[in-house]
Amino acid sequence: MDMSEQGVAELFGLRSQRRAEVLAALAGLLAALAWGSRYGPGTAVGALLGAAVALVNFRWLRLFVTTSLPAAAGEAGALGQKARRRIYRRLLARYALLLLPFCAILAGLYWPAVAFLCGLLTVPAAVLVEMLGALTRRAGQALLGRRRRFGGVPWNTSSG
Amino acid sequence: MAMDLPAVLVGSMLVGGGAGYLVDRWLNSWPWGTLLLGGVGFGAGLWTVVRSLTQTDGHERTGRS
Numbered sequence: 001m002d003m004s005e006q007g008v009a010e011l012f013g014l015r016s017q018r019r020a021e022v023l024a025a026l027a028g029l030l031a032a033l034a035w036g037s038r039y040g041p042g043t044a045v046g047a048l049l050g051a052a053v054a055l056v057n058f059r060w061l062r063l064f065v066t067t068s069l070p071a072a073a074g075e076a077g078a079l080g081q082k083a084r085r086r087i088y089r090r091l092l093a094r095y096a097l098l099l100l101p102f103c104a105i106l107a108g109l110y111w112p113a114v115a116f117l118c119g120l121l122t123v124p125a126a127v128l129v130e131m132l133g134a135l136t137r138r139a140g141q142a143l144l145g146r147r148r149r150f151g152g153v154p155w156n157t158s159s160g
Numbered sequence: 161m162a163m164d165l166p167a168v169l170v171g172s173m174l175v176g177g178g179a180g181y182l183v184d185r186w187l188n189s190w191p192w193g194t195l196l197l198g199g200v201g202f203g204a205g206l207w208t209v210v211r212s213l214t215q216t217d218g219h220e221r222t223g224r225s
Contacts, residue, residue, distance in 0.1 A: 061206075069213055084214045091210065106195075117191050120198075124170045131167065
């Protein structure tokens with residue numbers, strides 16, 4: 001398995017992930033505005049906190065995949081049993097740390113938990129939108145390539 | 161494929177969240193079931209992604225064994 005930084009970046013689509021991050025931040029702001037204007041400032045704070053937790057988690061995951069994993073693999077390009085265990089432990093510790101503010105926010109907010117959940121969902125929504133965008137772009141490029149190959153006429157498939 | 165790992169992560173979270181939503185409707189406990197099962201789905205997706213990325217025991221990602 002290619003564990004080089006370039007290989008992982010190519011696998012995960014680094015540009016797509018950055019775009020998804022920006023999209024998630026925008027979606028979080030929009031969700032906070034929508035909840036705030038409809039149900040008051042408490043829910044806006046809930047949605048904003050949910051979006052912030054989801055975004056921090058997404059960034060952690062992105063950095064883990066693009067920097068920590070290739071660094072652990074080293075020049076050999078492979079992970080040993082020890083390195084793999086260390087990675088699992090580090091990831092578990094990170095999520096245990098993230099669970100503390102998560103529980104504190106939920107305990108302190110009481111009913112805006114729904115707004116908080118909505119904020120959490122901004123990252124999966126942004127990732128889905130970015131995936132659809134990437135698929136559309138890829139299909140568009142394939143179509144353009146075919147047009148160029150067949151002299152600008154997409155239905156002309158004869159070689160002679 | 162470039163997007164299969166994020167798809168696994170998001171898909172498992174959405175499936176878990178959907179199951180949680182159904183449990184919430186059944187038990188009238190909204191939104192705790194959705195949060196809990198969504199978290200479990202996220203954990204399962206993360207486990208799958210990390211395992212597939214750290215799997216080095218002779219298997220290549222290209223499908224050759």
